[in-house]
Amino acid sequence: MFIGHYAVGLAAKKFAPRASLGALVAAPILLDLLWPIFLLIGWEHVTIEPNQNPFLRLVFDYYPISHGLIAVVGWATLFASLYFGLARYAAGAIVIWCGVVSHWLLDLVVHRPDLPLYAHSRVFGFGLWNHRVATIVVELAMFAIAIWVYQRETTPRDKIGVYAFWGFLVFLLAVYGFAAFGPPPPTVKKLIIGTLLTWLMIPWAWWFDRHRQPAEKIARSHAEPEVIPAGS
Numbered sequence: 001m002f003i004g005h006y007a008v009g010l011a012a013k014k015f016a017p018r019a020s021l022g023a024l025v026a027a028p029i030l031l032d033l034l035w036p037i038f039l040l041i042g043w044e045h046v047t048i049e050p051n052q053n054p055f056l057r058l059v060f061d062y063y064p065i066s067h068g069l070i071a072v073v074g075w076a077t078l079f080a081s082l083y084f085g086l087a088r089y090a091a092g093a094i095v096i097w098c099g100v101v102s103h104w105l106l107d108l109v110v111h112r113p114d115l116p117l118y119a120h121s122r123v124f125g126f127g128l129w130n131h132r133v134a135t136i137v138v139e140l141a142m143f144a145i146a147i148w149v150y151q152r153e154t155t156p157r158d159k160i161g162v163y164a165f166w167g168f169l170v171f172l173l174a175v176y177g178f179a180a181f182g183p184p185p186p187t188v189k190k191l192i193i194g195t196l197l198t199w200l201m202i203p204w205a206w207w208f209d210r211h212r213q214p215a216e217k218i219a220r221s222h223a224e225p226e227v228i229p230a231g232s
């Protein structure tokens with residue numbers, strides 16, 4: 001699951017319109033932001049194995065700190081609490097908590113049985129990744145719906161709100177296409193470097209979202225009657 005997680009962040013704007021898209025996108029991809037860090041310091045482990053199905057090339061040997069369900073609930077609570085402490089926006093904090101937890105639930109659908117509840121626990125996974133075409137169809141459908149939702153909820157203020165937004169979408173699709181049809185990562189080190197670049201998506205989302213505004217605000221402004229000063 002890749003663009004499916006971003007789909008959750010984009011669609012979340014409907015439920016927390018005052019929250020920055022940077023925070024809303026960071027929530028469902030938070031586990032994948034933490035995972036390369038834990039790989040780098042040796043707390044978690046992954047193996048790259050040849051496979052004709054690109055979704056099955058990574059064997060997640062050990063990752064309970066980033067992807068164990070108990071830890072995920074903790075990360076969700078920490079992120080939502082920090083957000084609420086800074087923004088004082090309850091709806092945003094709730095949506096962010098749900099966004100973080102949604103990562104584990106979506107991974108549960110696509111992963112082979114490798115998702116733990118905690119370290120050395122039984123592992124779970126429904127294995128949609130075993131079906132390459134079905135995986136791509138599901139993720140693209142989620143992404144298309146999320147784009148539609150986000151566009152219904154926001155409207156661009158200027159050209160940045162248009163071009164930076166569409167550039168973000170095209171870039172995600174290009175990365176997804178490379179992952180789905182390109183070669184596997186040559187080494188775990190290069191996998192870590194590539195995954196760490198995911199952090200750049202957060203300021204990008206924050207940037208173009210600042211150049212968009214709620215669509216309902218525009219609708220209200222058009223609906224308000226013009227006030228003609230007395231004596232005109």
